[in-house]
Amino acid sequence: MTPSRTLTAVASVGLVAFALAGCVAKTDAAASGALTVSSTDSACDVSAATAKSGTLTFDVTNQSSDVSEFYLLADDGLRIVGEVENIAPGASRTLTVVAQPGDYYTLCKPGMVGEGVGKASFAVSGEKVAATGDDAEQKQKAVDLYAAFVKDQVEQLVPAVDSFVAAYESGDDDAAEAQFPTTRAFYERIEPVAESLGDLDPRIDYREVDAVAEGLEWTGFHRIEKDLWVPAQDALNSDGVTPAWQNWQPSTPAERAAYGDQLIADVAELNDYVHSDAFTEALDAQGIGGVSNGAIGLLDEVATGKISGEEDWWSGTDLWDFAANVEGSEMAFSLVRDFASSSGSEGAALVKQIQTGYDDLDASLAQHGSLESGFVNYRELTEADKREFTDLINALAEPLSKLTSTILA
Template identity: 50%
Template structure:
C-alpha cells in the first residue's frame, strides 16, 4: 500500500476535557494586553496559564512562552478535546511561539504538553459571539493545507497517547493487578480505535496487535498475540476449558504488545522521507472508513468478544469519523453546505443515541444491550453512512 493511502481509512469515544488538576487559566475575562483577541500562555511542568479564559469570536493569537525545562507544545482543541483547531510545537525552554487561529463562537479546550507527551494540561476555553461575522478568507489550498496539518497532528497525538496508555496497561497486567488492568483496557484501546484505519494500514503490525481469535489460522501455524489475546486472559468467563497464562506468559505477551505499539508510534511520528502523508481525499475517505469499522464489528458485538467493551470502541470509531469530517468541513462548507449541515446533524443524532448507553465514565457492556438497542444503533449508523459516502467526492470536486 502506498504511503499516501495509509491515512485513507484513518482517524476516534470522547475523553474528559479536564485532564489535569493544575490551573490552566486566570479568572480574567479578557487579555491583559487590552486586545481581547490577543492572549498569552505560560507553560511549565505543572501549569498552563492563559491570560484569559475567554475571547470574542474572530482571529485569535496565543503567544506561548515556555518557562519550564522541557520542550512543550500548545493546542487549541474543539470542545470534544480531540479535534485540533490549531497548534504550535517544539517550544524550547525560554522561547515564545505564536499561534493564530480563526475561531467562531463556541466551547474549546486549551492544552499545554510539557515534554510533548500525554494528554497535556487542559482546561475549557470559551469563544463568545462578537457581533461580527467570522469569515474564512483563506483560499481552498490554504484550507486543504490546514486540514492536512491538523489531521497529521491529531493522528500523531493519538498514537503517542496509545503508547503511553499501553505501557500503563501492560504494567498492571504483568503485575497481576487484574481489576485495574480491566478498567484501563477499554480506555487504552480508545486511542487505537480513533486511528484504527491508519494502524490497520501497516499490514505487518495490525495482525500482531489487534487480531481477534477468529482471524487467526492456528492450523497454518499462525500465533495469536496482541490486545485480544490478553483480553481473553483477563475475561476468561466465556472461554470453556481455558487455561490462564502463567506469569512468564504474561510477561511475553505484554512485552510483545508494547514492542508492536512502540513500532507503530515510531512509524506514525516519522518525519522527512518515508513519513506518512495525508491527502485531503484520504482524510475524507477515512471518515467513511471508520464508520465502516463500526458497522463491521462494533455494532455487532464481535470486536470485544471477551470483555464486552464494544461500546468504547464504537464511540472511538465514531469520534474518529467525526474528527476527520470536521477537519474537511471548512472546504465542504464552500462546496456543498447542505451536505455539511446534514452530516453534522446525523453525527449529532448518533452521538445522542450512544450517550444514552453511558455508565459513569464509560458505557454499559454489550451484553446489557437489548435487540431494540442494537437495531437502533445500527439504524443510526446506516443513516449517517449514506450521506457520508458522498463526502470525498464533494470535497475534491
C-alpha cells in the first residue's frame, strides 16, 4: 500500500502556516461566501473547486454512516491547512481558514481512518493576504496543525497495518514484503510521539538487539520483518556479533497470528492516544517548542539508526524509513520556520541555512528513489553514498539544533 500523501518536495514552506489556519485576515471574507461540503461513505462533494484568497468557510455536513473528518490540504498533499474532525452522522461542522493564493486539495475521511475519499483539487486565486492575531494565538495554531498532521498519519497507519498483517498472517510473504516499507512510512513520520508513550514504541518498533538488551519480549514490525526476510544460517544480528539464528526460529502460523494481532492492537492504542485529551494536553504543554523539537528528534532518528543501515537489518528498506523521518522533520519545521524568521536577521539566516540543508538532503535521497516508486536496497549504497548522507545530515543537524531556542528567545 503506497501512501498517497507523500511529500515529493516541501514546496512553498515559506507560506505562513498559521496564517492559513484561521487567524483574522486583513481582508473581507472571500467573495464566494460559505462553501458547502457533503461527506458521504464514498465521496466528498464541495460546492466549488475555486475561491478567492482570504477567509474561507466550509460548512461540512456528514451524510455518511460513520463519524467523519474534512481536510483542506496544501499542494504537497501532506501538510494540513485546516481540518474539522469528529463530525457525527447527520451533524454539521464549520471550518474557517485564511487561504493564500495557491493550489490545495479537499478530502473527507469517513470513519476517521485510512487515506480518505473524494480527494479533489481546490484552487485559490487573488492577492496574498496578511494575517493578524497575537503571537500566542499564532503559535497555538501551529501546534494545532501539527496535532492534525500526527492524527492523520496514524489514521492512515491503522488500515495499512491491517492489510500488511493480513498478508503476513496468511503466508502471502510477497505482498507483506511489498507493504512493509510503505506501511512503516506513516509511523516513521511521527515516531517521537510513540516514543513518548513508555513501552508502546518498543512493542511496535524495537530491533531484536534492543529488545534483548532490555530483557523485553520482541514483537512488532522488526519481529515480523525477520520472518519475511529469513536470515542465512551464518548471518549476524545487527549488533554484528550475535548469530541471527541464536534463540530464534521462523514463526509458526499460530505465532504469526499472535505477532500480527499484537501489532494491530498496539497501533490501535496509538490511534486512541492521538485522539485523546491527553495527547492534546501534552502538545499544548510543550507548545511551539514541542513542534520544533519534533523536527529535531526526527532528524536524530535518521542519524542514530537509519544512516547506519541497522534499522531494517533484514529487509534493507532503511531508505524508506530515512525518507519518512526527513519528511516528518521537514513538515514540523515548515510550521515553525516563520517564527524563527521573524526573530531578526540571525533567525532569518538560520531558517535559510536549515531549508538549504533539507533541500540538499532531499536531492541526495532522490538519487536513490522515492517513497512513491521505491528506493534501492540499503546494501546497494556505496561507502561514498553513505558518507554523503552522513555529511548532509550533520550539516543540517547543527543549525536545526538551534531552532527551538531561536523560536523561544
